[in-house]
Amino acid sequence: MREADETTRQKLADALREEPATPSELATRLDLTPHAVVRHVEHVSKSVDGTDEQLLVAPPTCRDCGFDDYDDLLNLPSRCPDCKSESVDEPTFTIE
Template sequence: MREADRTTRQRLADALRAEPATPSELANQLDLTPHAVVGHVEHVSRSVDGTDEQLLVAPPTCRDCGFDDFDDLVNLPSRCPSCKSESVTEPTFTIE
């Protein structure tokens, strides 16, 4: 199948199978916004559910206090709920 014939979610899943990536990295690669990538990742996670693959998520982490117990791992938090810092890394996704 040609690259142009593949859906955004198929291209996203292929990118996540190749290497771990953040929403911003995937957004640049797929010409999307980071928030659109997060929405697509949620659907891709349901697609791989029940197969021999799984979506793995490295959670966002506060660079100031180290907090990483966010309620929603597939999200782009704007600030740390613990110290209120806005220096929070993005989650990293991969499919294995």
């Protein structure tokens, strides 16, 4: 398949097979917004379900207190629910 024929989700899945990445990194690479990347990752996770691959998610983490027990791993939290800091690292996705 030529690169021009690939869908955004196929490109996203291929990128995640190559190396782990955050929504912002993928957004830059694929010319999307980070929130659009998260929506696409939700669909990619369903696509790999039932195959020998799996989507792995390193959770968002607060840089101030270390909190990483978010309810929704496929999310871009704006602040930490524990200490209310806005210094939160994005989740990191990969397909293995």
